Amino acid sequence: MHVTISTGIGGMLLDGRLYRGMDGAHPEIGHQVLDVLRPRCYCGARGCWEILASGPAMVSWMRDQQPGKQFTTASEICEDARRGDALALQCAEREGYYIGLGLANLITVFALDKIALGCGLMKSGSLFMNNAAASFARSARSFPRRESKSRSLHWDRMLDCLARSRPGSSDINKPTDRRIIPL
Numbered sequence: 001m002h003v004t005i006s007t008g009i010g011g012m013l014l015d016g017r018l019y020r021g022m023d024g025a026h027p028e029i030g031h032q033v034l035d036v037l038r039p040r041c042y043c044g045a046r047g048c049w050e051i052l053a054s055g056p057a058m059v060s061w062m063r064d065q066q067p068g069k070q071f072t073t074a075s076e077i078c079e080d081a082r083r084g085d086a087l088a089l090q091c092a093e094r095e096g097y098y099i100g101l102g103l104a105n106l107i108t109v110f111a112l113d114k115i116a117l118g119c120g121l122m123k124s125g126s127l128f129m130n131n132a133a134a135s136f137a138r139s140a141r142s143f144p145r146r147e148s149k150s151r152s153l154h155w156d157r158m159l160d161c162l163a164r165s166r167p168g169s170s171d172i173n174k175p176t177d178r179r180i181i182p183l
């Protein structure tokens with residue numbers, strides 16, 4: 001499965017093909033509810049994955065922590081984290097926690113053998129993927145680990161799939177933008 005994490009969270013490439021549901025609708029994986037006690041999402045529900053772990057979610061969380069300071073983009077926050085800013089690092093940890101949680105749900109529901117993560121925020125994945133993996137490991141407790149045949153992402157195959165499904169996409173030739181969750 002391929003998941004995009006950027007200004008939103010979405011995408012669902014299953015077995016090399018774009019999955020479509022009823023009437024051709026695409027799945028709204030970014031709107032799986034992770035915590036009903038968290039802020040309301042623009043979709044109307046509370047605590048959706050997207051409202052907790054997208055780039056704008058990082059900005060929103062930072063603004064809540066420091067109302068007087070302006071944060072405009074998640075990449076700005078990630079830059080601060082790289083410089084060692086404590087609050088930005090906490091924000092990145094939080095980001096990892098929710099990414100891992102959402103992925104744990106996906107793998108539990110679909111019994112996947114691999115997940116590819118892509119798009120803008122993953123350029124800073126080194127800041128939060130350790131915590132994502134930890135969060136994932138805590139929550140994904142019931143899926144067929146032993147039966148999974150693959151533990152690594154076939155980049156070429158994935159890139160090929162993306163090229164066929166999203167012609168002209170700007171993110172199809174940047175393998176360094178992608179990380180994999182080791183199972």
Ligand SMILES: [Zn+2]
Nearest residue numbers: 031041043048
């Ligand atoms: Zn939502």
